[in-house]
Amino acid sequence: MSSRGRGHTVMEVGPDGVALITIVNPPVNSLSYHVLDSFMHNFHLALRRDDVKAIVVTGAKGKFSGGFDISAFGAQEPKDRLKPGWLSIEIFTDTIEAATKPLVAAIDGLALGGGLEFAMVCNARLSTSTAQLGLPELQLGIIPGLGGTQRLPRLVGLTKALEMMLTSKSVNGKEAFTLGLIDGLVSPDDLVNTARQWALDIVGHQRPWIATLYKTDKLEPLGEAREILKFARAQARKQAPNLQHPLVCIDVIETGVVAGPRAGLWKEVEASQGLVKSDTSKSLIHIFFSQRRTSKVPGVTDRGLVPRQVRKVAILGGGLMGSEIATALILSNYPVILKEVNEKFLDAGINRIKANLYSRVKKGKLTQENFEKTVSLLKGTLDYESFKDVDMVIEAVIENVSLKQQIFADLEKYCPPHCIFASNTSTIDLNLIGERTTSQDRIVGSHFFSPAHVMPLLEIVHTKQTSPQVIVDMLDISKKIKKTPVVVGNDTGFAVIRIFFPYRLAALLLVERGADVYQIDDVITKFGMPMGPFRLADLVGFGVVIAIGMQFIQKFPERTYKSMLIPLLQQDKRAGETTCKGFYLYDDERKASPDPELKNYIEKARSISGVSVDPKVVKLQEKDIIEMIFFPVVNEACRVLDEGIAFKASDLDISSVMGMGFPPYRGGILFWADSLGSKYIYSKLEKWSLLYGEFFKPCAYLAARASKGIPLSASVELANSRL
Numbered sequence: 217m218s219s220r221g222r223g224h225t226v227m228e229v230g231p232d233g234v235a236l237i238t239i240v241n242p243p244v245n246s247l248s249y250h251v252l253d254s255f256m257h258n259f260h261l262a263l264r265r266d267d268v269k270a271i272v273v274t275g276a277k278g279k280f281s282g283g284f285d286i287s288a289f290g291a292q293e294p295k296d297r298l299k300p301g302w303l304s305i306e307i308f309t310d311t312i313e314a315a316t317k318p319l320v321a322a323i324d325g326l327a328l329g330g331g332l333e334f335a336m337v338c339n340a341r342l343s344t345s346t347a348q349l350g351l352p353e354l355q356l357g358i359i360p361g362l363g364g365t366q367r368l369p370r371l372v373g374l375t376k377a378l379e380m381m382l383t384s385k386s387v388n389g390k391e392a393f394t395l396g397l398i399d400g401l402v403s404p405d406d407l408v409n410t411a412r413q414w415a416l417d418i419v420g421h422q423r424p425w426i427a428t429l430y431k432t433d434k435l436e437p438l439g440e441a442r443e444i445l446k447f448a449r450a451q452a453r454k455q456a457p458n459l460q461h462p463l464v465c466i467d468v469i470e471t472g473v474v475a476g477p478r479a480g481l482w483k484e485v486e487a488s489q490g491l492v493k494s495d496t497s498k499s500l501i502h503i504f505f506s507q508r509r510t511s512k513v514p515g516v517t518d519r520g521l522v523p524r525q526v527r528k529v530a531i532l533g534g535g536l537m538g539s540e541i542a543t544a545l546i547l548s549n550y551p552v553i554l555k556e557v558n559e560k561f562l563d564a565g566i567n568r569i570k571a572n573l574y575s576r577v578k579k580g581k582l583t584q585e586n587f588e589k590t591v592s593l594l595k596g597t598l599d600y601e602s603f604k605d606v607d608m609v610i611e612a613v614i615e616n617v618s619l620k621q622q623i624f625a626d627l628e629k630y631c632p633p634h635c636i637f638a639s640n641t642s643t644i645d646l647n648l649i650g651e652r653t654t655s656q657d658r659i660v661g662s663h664f665f666s667p668a669h670v671m672p673l674l675e676i677v678h679t680k681q682t683s684p685q686v687i688v689d690m691l692d693i694s695k696k697i698k699k700t701p702v703v704v705g706n707d708t709g710f711a712v713i714r715i716f717f718p719y720r721l722a723a724l725l726l727v728e729r730g731a732d733v734y735q736i737d738d739v740i741t742k743f744g745m746p747m748g749p750f751r752l753a754d755l756v757g758f759g760v761v762i763a764i765g766m767q768f769i770q771k772f773p774e775r776t777y778k779s780m781l782i783p784l785l786q787q788d789k790r791a792g793e794t795t796c797k798g799f800y801l802y803d804d805e806r807k808a809s810p811d812p813e814l815k816n817y818i819e820k821a822r823s824i825s826g827v828s829v830d831p832k833v834v835k836l837q838e839k840d841i842i843e844m845i846f847f848p849v850v851n852e853a854c855r856v857l858d859e860g861i862a863f864k865a866s867d868l869d870i871s872s873v874m875g876m877g878f879p880p881y882r883g884g885i886l887f888w889a890d891s892l893g894s895k896y897i898y899s900k901l902e903k904w905s906l907l908y909g910e911f912f913k914p915c916a917y918l919a920a921r922a923s924k925g926i927p928l929s930a931s932v933e934l935a936n937s938r939l
C-alpha cells in the first residue's frame with residue numbers, strides 16, 4: 217500500500233483578504249494525517265490573521281481530493297486521534313464548519329469520500345462540470361466517516377444520497393449542481409477566482425452562510441423518509457446478502473433523520489470504528505490496492521520504458537469474441553479494421569458490433585450521436601492491404617493451430633515491423649502460434665473474457681521471448697480500454713482458467729459420491745459466487761467445457777478428475793442453456809429449474825467411474841462443500857504462483873475476482889485462503905487425498921508453507937527467510 221508522499225497544504229493570502237489553502241498530496245491529494253495537520257495549522261493561522269476575511273480550499277493540479285488516505289486505515293495512530301469523534305466532530309464539525317470566517321470549496325477533478333465530506337463541511341461549493349463527486353466508501357467495506365452520511369442527505373435528499381452511497385457511484389459537476397450538492401458551476405480557469413469572490417460575498421451577506429449539517433429543506437418528511445429507508449434496506453439485503461455495512465450505513469443515516477444530525481454523527485463515528493476493523497473492509501481494501509498493483513510488473517515496468525502510441529488496431533475474425541473486442545476498442549476511440557474471410561462473415565461481425573453498441577444506447581450509456589461517431593471508427597476488410605499502417609493486430613479466429621500459424625506468417629509480411637501481434641487464444645501455446653515467424657518478441661496473448669466489452673479483466677500473456685516493450689504497450693492499451701490487466705505466463709489455461717479448472721471437477725467428484733447438484737450450486741452462490749459450478753457449465757456450454765477439460769486431462773492427467781457426467785448429458789443433446797437442457801431445464805425466458813431426470817445420468821456416470829455413494833458426502837455441511845470445492849482451486853493457484861505463471865499472489869486475487877466473480881469482499885482466492893491458514897488447508901487436502909485420490913493432493917508449495925506456518929501469499933523472499 218502506498219500513500220506516496222505524506223502531503224501538506226499551502227496557504228496564500230491575497231490582497232482581497234481571501235486565504236487560499238491548497239491540498240498537495242499527489243497523485244490524488246488524499247487526506248493523509250499530514251495533510252489534515254497542515255490544513256489545520258494554516259486554517260487556524262487564517263482565522264487569527266486580521267487581513268484574512270474568508271478561506272477558499274482547493275486541490276493542487278486540478279484534483280480536489282480522492283478522499284481519506286486509504287493506506288492509513290489500520291495504521292497505528294497517536295492517542296488523541298483514537299479519541300472517538302476527534303476528526304469528524306471535533307475538527308470537521310465543531311472547528312471547521314463552526315468557524316468564524318466562511319470557507320468555500322473550489323472543486324476540480326475529484327471530490328471523493330473524505331474529499332467530498334471535506335467540501336460539504338465548507339459553507340459553499342463550486343465545481344467544474346466534469347469533476348467527479350461521490351462517497352464511494354462502501355466499496356471499501358466502510359461507510360463515510362467524516363459526516364457524509366449526515367450531510368449528503370441534507371444537500372441532495374435521502375433517495376439520491378442513499379443511491380450515491382449504496383452504489384458508490386459518483387456524479388459529475390453538472391449533475392451535482394442540479395442536485396444541489398454544489399452551489400455553482402465554473403470553468404477550470406475561473407474556479408479559484410470565482411470561489412474567492414463567492415467567499416467575500418458570504419462575508420458581505422450577499423450570499424448565504426450555510427452550515428450543511430443543520431439544513432433540513434431537502435430532507436423528506438419523516439413518514440416518507442422511513443418508507444425510503446425501508447425500501448433501501450430491502451434492496452441492500454437482496455443485492456448483497458452477505459454484507460453488513462450497507463445496512464449499517466442505512467441505520468446511521470436513519471439515526472440522523474430521526475434523532476437529529478449530531479446523534480447521526482455520533483452513530484457514524486461508532487459504526488465506522490467497528491467497520492474499519494472488519495474482515496470485509498480488509499478484504500476490499502486489499503482488492504483496491506491489488507487492482508492497482510497488477511500493472512506493476514517486476515522486470516518489465518521498472519525499466520523506464522514508455523508505452524508507444526497505438527493509433528490503429530486490426531482485428532482478425534468477426535465472430536463473437538472478435539466483435540466484442542472490436543467493440544471495446546472503438547468505445548475507447550481506437551480506429552479498428554475488422555478482417556474477415558468473406559462478405560457474409562464480415563457483415564455478420566459488423567452487425568454484431570453495432571448490436572453491442574446499440575444495446576448501450578438502449579441502456580442510456582451511449583448517445584445516438586456517439587453511437588454514430590463510434591461506429592465510424594470501424595472499417596471492414598477482406599484482405600491485408602490496409603494492414604500496412606496498423607500498430608497492433610489482435611487475432612480472434614477459431615482455435616486452430618495451423619490457421620493461426622498461417623495468419624501470423626501473413627501478418628509478418630503485411631504489417632509494419634513495430635506492429636504488435638496479439639492472439640486472443642485461450643488454449644493454444646503462443647510459441648506454437650508464432651512458429652512460422654521471426655517475430656517472437658512481438659507476439660503476445662491478449663486473453664479477453666466474454667463479453668469482452670463488458671468484463672473488466674484482460675490477461676496479457678507473455679512468452680519467454682515477448683519483449684518488455686510490448687508488455688508495457690499492452691498495459692497501456694488495457695488501461696485505455698478500461699480493463700484491469702494481469703500479466704501471466706504462457707501455459708495451459710494461463711491464470712484464470714487454470715486456477716479454476718478444479719472448481720467444476722471438485723463439484724463433479726462430490727456429485728458422483730452422492731452430493732446434490734442443486735445444493736452445491738446453492739451453497740456456492742450463497743458463498744458469493746455469481747452462480748454455482750453446474751449453472752456456470754450450462755451457461756458456458758458443454759462443447760467448450762469438454763474442450764477445455766481435454767486440455768487439462770492432457771496436461772495434468774494425474775490430478776484431473778475424470779467424470780463422464782457432462783459427456784453423457786451432451787450425448788443426449790443436453791449441452792447447456794443454448795439447448796434449453798443441461799444440469800437445469802430452461803424456459804423461454806432462460807429461467808433455470810432443477811431437472812428430476814438428472815439423477816439417471818448421475819447414476820450412469822457413477823457406475824462408469826466405479827464409485828459409490830458415500831454417506832459422509834451425502835451429509836456434507838455447507839462449510840465442507842465450500843472447502844472441498846475451493847481448496848483444490850487454492851491448491852492450483854499455489855502451483856501457478858510457484859511455476860511463475862503469475863508474478864504476485866495479489867494478481868491471482870484480482871484474476872479470481874474479475875475473471876470468475878469470486879466475491880471481492882473475501883479478498884480474492886489466496887487472500888481468503890490465508891484468512892483460513894495454510895496449515896488448515898493443507899491438512900484438509902491431505903485428508904481428502906487419502907479418501908478420494910490424487911485430485912486433492914496438496915502441492916509442494918502449499919506443503920512447504922503449511923509446514924512453516926507461512927501465508928500462501930507471502931513473497932518468496934519471506935518464505936526463504938524463514939527456512
Ligand SMILES: C[C@H](O)CC(=O)SCCNC(=O)CCNC(=O)[C@H](O)C(C)(C)COP(=O)(O)OP(=O)(O)OC[C@H]1O[C@@H](n2cnc3c(N)ncnc32)[C@H](O)[C@@H]1OP(=O)(O)O
Pocket residue numbers: 218219243244246282283284285286287326328329330331333352353356359360361362364505508509
Ligand atoms: C473517512 C472517509 O469517509 C473515508 C474515505 O475517504 S475512504 C476513501 C474514499 N475514496 C475513494 O474510495 C477513492 C479511491 N480512489 C479511486 O477511486 C481512484 O484511485 C481515483 C478515482 C481517485 C483515481 O483513479 P485513477 O486516476 O485511475 O488512478 P489510480 O491508479 O486509481 O490511483 C492513483 C494512485 O493513487 C492512489 N490512491 C487513490 N485514491 C487513494 C486514496 N484515497 N488514498 C490513498 N491512495 C489513493 C492509488 O492507490 C494509486 O497509487 P499507485 O499509483 O501507487 O498505485
